[in-house]
Structure formats: C-alpha cells, structure tokens
Amino acid sequence: MSGERVKILTGNDLLTGDVTWWTGNGWSRHIADAAPVGDDATQIAQSEEADRKVVGAYVIDAQSDAEGLRPAHIKERIRALGPTVRLDLSLRPNDPAASAWIA
Amino acid sequence: MPMYQYDTHDQAMVDARVAEFSDQVARRLAGTLSEEQFRPLRLKNGLYLQLHAYMLRVAIPYGTLNSRQMHMLGDIADKYDRGYGHFTTRQNIQYNWIKLEDTPAILADLASVGMHAIQTSGNCIRNTTADHFAGAAADEVADPRPYAELLRQWSTFHPEFDYLPRKFKVAIIGSDTDRAAMRLHDIGIQVVKNDAGETGLKVYVGGGMGRTPMIAPVIREFLPPLQMISYLEACLRVYNRYGRRDNKYKARIKILVHEIGADEYRRQVEEEFAHILTLGLEPPPAELERIKGFFADPAFDTQSADTIDRSDPDFALWVDQNVHAHKAPGHAIVTVSLKPAGGIPGDASADQIRLLADLARDYSFDELRVTHAQNIVLPHVRKADLYAIWQKLDAAGLANANLDLIGDIIACPGLDYCSLANARSIPVAQKISERFADPARQAEIGELKLKISGCINACGHHHAGHIGILGVDRKGTENYQLLLGGSEGADTSLGTIVGPGFSEDGIVDAVEKATQVYLDRREDGERFLDTYRRLGVAPFKEAIYG
Ligand code: SF4
Numbered sequence: 034m035s036g037e038r039v040k041i042l043t044g045n046d047l048l049t050g051d052v053t054w055w056t057g058n059g060w061s062r063h064i065a066d067a068a069p070v071g072d073d074a075t076q077i078a079q080s081e082e083a084d085r086k087v088v089g090a091y092v093i094d095a096q097s098d099a100e101g102l103r104p105a106h107i108k109e110r111i112r113a114l115g116p117t118v119r120l121d122l123s124l125r126p127n128d129p130a131a132s133a134w135i136a
Numbered sequence: 137m138p139m140y141q142y143d144t145h146d147q148a149m150v151d152a153r154v155a156e157f158s159d160q161v162a163r164r165l166a167g168t169l170s171e172e173q174f175r176p177l178r179l180k181n182g183l184y185l186q187l188h189a190y191m192l193r194v195a196i197p198y199g200t201l202n203s204r205q206m207h208m209l210g211d212i213a214d215k216y217d218r219g220y221g222h223f224t225t226r227q228n229i230q231y232n233w234i235k236l237e238d239t240p241a242i243l244a245d246l247a248s249v250g251m252h253a254i255q256t257s258g259n260c261i262r263n264t265t266a267d268h269f270a271g272a273a274a275d276e277v278a279d280p281r282p283y284a285e286l287l288r289q290w291s292t293f294h295p296e297f298d299y300l301p302r303k304f305k306v307a308i309i310g311s312d313t314d315r316a317a318m319r320l321h322d323i324g325i326q327v328v329k330n331d332a333g334e335t336g337l338k339v340y341v342g343g344g345m346g347r348t349p350m351i352a353p354v355i356r357e358f359l360p361p362l363q364m365i366s367y368l369e370a371c372l373r374v375y376n377r378y379g380r381r382d383n384k385y386k387a388r389i390k391i392l393v394h395e396i397g398a399d400e401y402r403r404q405v406e407e408e409f410a411h412i413l414t415l416g417l418e419p420p421p422a423e424l425e426r427i428k429g430f431f432a433d434p435a436f437d438t439q440s441a442d443t444i445d446r447s448d449p450d451f452a453l454w455v456d457q458n459v460h461a462h463k464a465p466g467h468a469i470v471t472v473s474l475k476p477a478g479g480i481p482g483d484a485s486a487d488q489i490r491l492l493a494d495l496a497r498d499y500s501f502d503e504l505r506v507t508h509a510q511n512i513v514l515p516h517v518r519k520a521d522l523y524a525i526w527q528k529l530d531a532a533g534l535a536n537a538n539l540d541l542i543g544d545i546i547a548c549p550g551l552d553y554c555s556l557a558n559a560r561s562i563p564v565a566q567k568i569s570e571r572f573a574d575p576a577r578q579a580e581i582g583e584l585k586l587k588i589s590g591c592i593n594a595c596g597h598h599h600a601g602h603i604g605i606l607g608v609d610r611k612g613t614e615n616y617q618l619l620l621g622g623s624e625g626a627d628t629s630l631g632t633i634v635g636p637g638f639s640e641d642g643i644v645d646a647v648e649k650a651t652q653v654y655l656d657r658r659e660d661g662e663r664f665l666d667t668y669r670r671l672g673v674a675p676f677k678e679a680i681y682g
Contacts, residue, residue, distance in 0.1 A: 048165070049235045050189035088171050088185060106612055108551060111560075112187055116552040118480055118562045122218055122233075 036098030038105075039069040042077060043112070044090035052112045053087060060087060063124065064113040065101050103134070110135050139202055139503060140285045140430045142250045149293075150247045153254060157181045158240035165237065182253025183239055187555045190234040193256040194246060198266035198284040198308070199227030199506040203497035205249045206504050210489030216242050221489060222553075223474060223482040225546060225597055226305075227265050227506040228256060232553055254292060259300045261291035261372075267309040267316050268507040271431055272469050272515040274461035278327045278335055280310035282428045283364060286419065290365050297372055301379030302387040304372070305344075317508060317600055317624035319343045319352045322389045323371060330358055337361055341371055341401065342393030345594035349630050350390040353398040355405060362424060363409075366417050370408035374401065433464070434501035440466030440518045451526050453575065454537040459522065462515075468522060470500075470514040471507065472529060473536040473544055477573035478566050481547040482510030491532050499525055508597075509546055509585075511539070541578040542586055542651070543569045546597055550590025550607060551614070557590035559607025559614035560640075564588055567644045572651075581651055584664045585623070600624040602665045603647055604631040616643035620650065620676055621668050634673060635681050649679045 041064075042055035053060040054067035055077060061067070070077065070092060078090035094105040104110050115123025117135055125131040142150070157177070164174040178184075182193040194209070201209075209229055213221045216238045217231040224230055234242070246252055255263045264284045271279040287306060291297065297304070307316045310327040318324035324340035336358040343352030359367050371389075378396070380386040393401045442465050446452035460469040472492060475481050484492070492512050496504045499521045505513035517525060529535040538544045545568060548554065550561030565588055572578055587601030591608075598604035604619035615637040622631030638646055651664065653676050658667045668676065 045185055045189070047171075048237050050185060050233075052188055082171065085165070085167050107614065108187075108557070111551055115188060116232075117560065118552050118566065 036096040036103075039095055039097045039102070040071075040074065040092050041067045041095050041102065041104075042070040042074050042090055042092055043067075043109070044078070044081075044087035047085050047088050050088075054113075055081075055090075064095075064104070067095075067102055069097070107135065139200060140281075140427065147247075147250065150250070150252045150254075153181070153252060154240065154243045154247050157243055161236060161240055176258070178236075178239075179257040180254070181239070181243065182256035183234070183236075184257065185555070186232065187551075187553055187557075189232065190236055190239070191553070192231045192234045192239065192242060192253060193224070194229050194231070194251060194253050195256050195263045196228050196251075196506050197263045197288050198270070198281055199268050199508075200266075200270075200281060201251075201504055201506070202502050203493040203504070204502075205251055206493035206496060207490055208245060208249045208251070210486040210493060212242055212245060213486040213489060215245075220483055220485045222480075222549065223484065223506050223510045223512070225508045225510060225548070225595055226256075226263070227268070227508055228263065229506070230549075232549075257303075259303050261287075261294065261297050261300070261304045261306065264288060264291075265305070265307045265316055265321070265508060267311060267314075268471075268505040268513050269315060269460065269469055269515065270310055270505075271433070272462055272467075273311050273313070274463045275311045275313055276463060277312075277329050278310045279428075279431050280308040280325070280327050281431050282424060283325065283327065283337070283361065284308050285427050285430070286364065286424060287368070290368075296376070300372070300376060301381045302384070302389075304375075304389065306368075312626065314625040314628075315507075317597065317628075319628045320345055320349070320597075320600060320624060321352065323368065324352050325364075327361075328358065335361060337364055337367075339367065339371075341405075342390040342398070344388050344390040345597060345599050346388070347385055347592045347594075348388075348391065349594070349599040350394060351628050351630065352390070353393070355393075355398060355402050362418055362421060363413065365419065366412045366415075367405070367409055369412050369417060370405045373408050373412075374404045434503075434516060436464040436467055436516070437518055438465050441520045442466045444468075444519050444522060448523070450530075450535075450537075451523055453579075454526055454535055455522065457537045457541065457579075458539045462517075464516075466519055468517050468519050470517050470522070470525060471539050472512045472514065472534050473539050474511050474534070475538060475544045475569065476533060476536050477543060478570045480562050481545050481565050484512075488532055488534060491528065491534070495525055495528060509544065511544070537575060538578055540583050540585060542572045542581055542584045543578055544585075545569060546585075546587040546601070548589050548596035550588070550596075554590060556593060557607065558592075558609035559590050559616065561588040561590040561596055561605075561607060564605060564607075564616060564640055564643060567640065568647055571644055571648060581655065582663055584651070586647070587622075597624070598622070599630045600628070601631060602663075602668070603650060605643055605647075606633075608637060610637065614640060616640065618643060618646050618650070618680070620673060621665065623665055627665075632673065634677055646680045650676050653679045 619631030
C-alpha cells in the first residue's frame with residue numbers, strides 16, 4: 034500500500050451512534066474530512082467524550098494519498114463506508130467503486 | 137390465543153423498566169452519567185454500540201409472538217430504523233440503526249404490546265429459547281413453553297443470577313426431535329415421559345459453542361416438573377459459586393462441568409438441590425396449571441380437509457420443503473424461509489414483517505415463531521389455506537422453498553455490522569446461496585445445514601453446521617476456515633476444521649467441492665452428514681486441497 038501512514042481519531046456520535054471522524058476542530062461522518070491527529074489524540078478524545086460529542090473514541094492507522102484517507106484495517110474501512118451488503122444504506126450509495134475501496 | 141398474556145404485575149414491571157431507562161438516557165444525554173456508568177445500563181436494555189450505530193436487540197421469549205407484536209416489530213423498523221430488522225439465532229430480532237435518543241420511545245412502543253429488551257445482554261440468564269414447533273409438532277410429548285414461561289418468571293431480575301460469571305442460556309424442547317440445538321446450551325431441558333407415563337424433565341448442563349464448544353452431558357434423567365425451579369436454582373448456585381470469574385474465556389458453565397466432571401457437578405447439584413427443596417421455592421401446582429392454560433390448543437378446525445392440492449408444481453415444491461406435520465388433523469406447520477438466493481439470512485423488511493403478522497392473524501390463530509435458523513414459523517395453519525398463504529408469501533419474495541437445504545444458511549451479522557467480528561459472514565452466505573440457487577440442484581443435494589460465524593463467538597453456530605464456516609482475521613485480511621461434520625439435535629456433534637483457510641471466493645469453491653464428494657460417494661438415503669460420518673474427513677480433504 035502506498036501513501037503516507039497517518040493516525041486518525043474515530044468514535045461514534047453519542048446521540049445517533051453514527052461513525053464519526055475527528056476533523057481537527059470537530060467531528061464528521063465522512064472520513065474524507067478526517068485530519069491526522071498527531072500526538073494529542075488522548076487529550077482530544079478525553080475532552081470530546083467529556084463534552085458528549087463522541088463515544089468510545091480511539092486512534093486508528095490510515096494511509097493518506099492522492100485519493101484521500103484509507104484506514105489500514107478492513108474493519109475501519111467498513112465503519113467508514115457502511116455495511117458492504119447494503120451499499121444503498123452506506124455513505125457512498127451510488128458509487129460503483131465503493132466495494133473496491135473496502136477490499 | 138395460545139400465548140402467555142402479561143398480567144398486571146408483568147406489565148407493571150416492563151412499564152417501570154421503560155420509565156427507568158428513559159431517565160437513564162436523559163441523564164446520559166445531560167452528562168450526569170458517563171459512558172462508563174451508562175454502558176451497563178443500556179446493555180441491560182439490549183442496546184449495544186455496534187460497528188455503524190446503536191443496535192437494539194429485542195427479546196422474543198422462547199421465540200413466540202402474536203400478530204400484534206410482530207406488526208409492532210415491523211412498525212419499529214420503519215419508524216426508528218431503516219425499514220428492516222434482523223432475526224437472530226437466539227430467536228430475537230435486532231435493529232441495526234437505532235438512535236440513543238429514540239430508545240425510550242421504542243421501548244415504550246414495545247411495552248405497549250407486552251415486549252421488551254430485558255435479558256438480551258449481560259451476564260444474566262438470557263431469554264429461554266425453545267422448539268419453534270412447540271405446541272404444534274406431531275411428534276411432541278408435551279408443549280415445553282409453559283416451562284419456558286415459568287423460567288422467564290423465575291429468572292427475570294433474579295438478583296442472585298444478575299451478575300453470573302458469564303451469560304447463561306437455557307433451551308427447552310418437548311419432542312425427541314431437537315429443533316433448538318438444546319445440547320449446545322448452558323442448560324438444555326427436554327420434556328419426556330417415563331415408563332409409567334408421567335411427564336418429567338431431562339436436564340443437560342454444560343453445553344455451548346463459542347471458543348470452546350462442548351456438548352452438554354445429561355445431569356438429571358428425570359425431574360418432576362414442579363421441581364424445575366429448585367433444580368435449576370441448584371445448577372446455577374453451584375456455577376455461581378465455582379464458575380471462573382477471573383478468566384472470561386473459562387467462565388461459562390461448560391468449562392466448570394468439564395473441569396470437575398459431570399459426576400462431580402451432578403453430586404454437588406444434588407446436594408444443593410436437597411437443601412433448596414426444604415425451602416419451598418417451587419411455585420404452587422396451580423401456578424403451573426395457570427400458565428399451561430395460556431398455551432392450550434386453539435380451536436383447531438379438525439373437520440378441515442386433510443389433503444393438499446399439489447397441482448401447482450412450485451407450490452408443491454414449497455410444501456415438500458417448508459411444510460411440516462401438525463398434531464391436529466387438517467393442519468400443518470409452515471416455515472417461512474428468510475433466505476432468498478443472494479439475500480441476507482434473517483433480514484426482513486418492515487413490509488415483510490407486517491405481512492407475516494397479517495398471515496398469522498388470518499391463518500395461524502394469531503401466532504408466529506422465530507426459529508434459531510433465522511426463519512419464521514406459522515405454527516397452526518389449515519391445509520386448506522396453504523395455497524393462499526403461499527401465493528401471498530410468493531408475492532412478497534418469501535416463498536423460498538429451501539428449508540434445511542444448502543440455501544437455508546445461518547449467518548451471523550459478521551463484519552458488516554458486528555464490532556467483534558473478524559470477517560464478513562453475509563457476503564459468503566450470499567455467494568454460496570447464489571452458487572446453489574438452482575432449486576433442482578439444492579433438492580438433489582438434500583438436507584445440508586450450512587452455518588457461518590464471523591468470529592469465534594459462534595453466533596452463527598458454525599460448530600454445529602454439517603458444513604461450518606468460521607471467519608478469521610489473517611494479518612488484517614478476511615480468511616475463512618471450513619468445518620465439516622457438525623450437527624445439532626439428537627445426533628449433536630461438533631464440526632472439525634478441515635485444513636488451512638480460504639479467501640471469500642475460495643471458501644465458496646471449497647463448499648462446492650465438499651458437496652461434490654458427497655454426491656459422488658453417497659449411498660442410498662444418506663444425507664451429506666451421514667456420508668461424511670461414514671467416510672471421514674479424508675476424501676473431502678483430498679478433493680478440497682488435492
Ligand atoms: S459470531 Fe462474532 S461476528 Fe458473528 S455476530 Fe457473533 S460476535 Fe459478531
């Protein structure tokens with residue numbers, strides 16, 4: 034896998050349970066908005082959890098390249114996309130490349 | 137209606153739980169409860185945080201529900217979820233896209249039809265599962281559901297068993313045919329008759345699947361039914377005392393029974409039992425009779441025609457595969473397969489759920505069952521109505537004539553939904569059911585129970601599959617192990633891993649090769665499992681890896 038290896042922060046939205054990604058100044062449902070988290074992950078996670086913005090935040094490895102961020106582990110790629118067996122309910126419902134992005 | 141009806145006490149208990157949880161959710165949202173404090177509380181109400189969202193697991197005690205309840209399950213899928221639900225191997229339903237703020241309203245809707253999410257999570261006695269043909273099967277000794285209901289009343293909120301070393305699952309059957317994988321539960325109970333014609337309970341303890349699968353040995357051959365609560369109390373007490381709380385992987389009762397041995401476990405249980413009997417814990421006989429009254433037979437139309445017009449060949453195929461003998465003349469048991477070729481095992485849309493509710497209301501004395509194989513049963517149908525039912529099912533994509541065939545796959549949610557998963561289960565099921573979509577080919581192969589789990593927790597019962605598939609994580613890639621020779625039921629056995637694992641496409645090919653060995657080598661009347669047992673693993677291994 035090519036590209037720069039980065040660490041990004043993810044969790045779930047407290048109210049909706051949606052998968053969310055830390056953008057540098059808030060949370061987004063879309064991994065494309067995620068920003069590398071650097072060394073402050075623990076502190077950000079703690080304060081965001083205390084503010085009830087996120088539940089169970091944790092850091093994952095991802096590759097960053099021209100096409101954007103791609104989590105290193107398939108589990109996180111599925112979290113980022115949605116269930117591969119219901120792409121109609123995923124975040125890329127009309128994207129024929131969505132399955133290939135998971136694989 | 138042959139179903140337990142909540143009395144005011146039951147209803148008050150469920151309503152109180154809704155109020156309590158509403159308050160807990162409000163406190164969580166206001167920040168006075170941290171996630172650490174809230175998590176055990178939400179789990180006690182069946183609310184998990186899964187891969188994409190909150191997941192709510194709704195209890196369907198012993199898999200029985202009425203049409204109003206089923207209708208509500210469909211409405212909840214529409215109103216609070218994304219238009220579908222997933223029926224599980226625990227005879228429950230799960231919703232995958234629940235919002236925390238909606239859960240009090242959902243629980244209130246459920247409570248309005250006598251339902252809840254209690255005992256669907258945590259280290260308590262979970263909802264009892266039962267034979268899905270209970271009260272209908274032609275081969276039944278006695279309906280096991282009154283005992284299951286008694287177990288529910290005893291175990292719900294039982295303070296002594298609220299923090300067991302691990303979760304605890306009980307299954308109960310009332311026939312010699314075990315349709316509930318009874319010996320693969322922490323406790324399995326079979327209603328039996330002794331030589332004198334008296335009804336009793338045969339008790340198995342220490343079965344289970346998961347990381348260390350075990351088949352439960354018989355701990356009590358014959359127990360007077362009215363002593364069931366005392367005896368189970370004794371079984372649980374011995375477990376509560378000695379179960380391994382220090383190691384999650386050794387905490388199930390199967391490990392205890394295995395380590396001290398069935399004889400020693402039995403001795404200790406009998407000692408405890410003798411003591412408990414002196415305490416008079418048993419419900420009065422009248423209470424068991426009262427409960428039995430709820431499960432009395434509905435008014436079967438025994439004058440109804442006992443023949444079936446099989447002139448439509450597609451209908452005849454479905455009858456042969458999905459319809460079973462009923463104890464009442466002129467009646468039959470219908471199993472609706474939720475396994476279309478290429479579909480998601482156990483998923484049903486809100487419309488399909490409501491249709492099934494309507495069919496139960498119109499044709500099955502208002503009653504439905506959920507099976508551990510993720511299908512739905514209409515237990516009491518007149519043979520004369522079968523064709524009309526089939527036509528309605530067919531129009532809704534629910535007339536899959538594949539019960540117990542290779543297309544009737546059990547699959548857990550796997551990595552598409554489950555945060556514990558190592559690999560996806562559903563896509564494997566979809567590819568296999570598509571590969572074997574031809575009904576003639578499925579019929580040619582005959583009974584073949586294929587079960588897929590996305591991790592070692594074995595929610596997809598892979599150990600008990602004639603063909604089992606276990607998803608594992610091999611250095612970040614999904615990999616699938618093939619098991620052969622597992623079975624649930626009277627001839628319970630555990631499958632063995634055949635060899636190195638496969639990719640997603642590779643496992644589909646491996647399944648096909650295994651079925652080909654069977655077709656080539658089977659003798660008259662043999663099922664896949666019989667041929668496997670006769671030949672052993674070697675020819676299968678050779679065909680698959682050779
Ligand atoms: S077997 Fe594993 S992956 Fe499948 S539902 Fe159970 S915990 Fe999840």
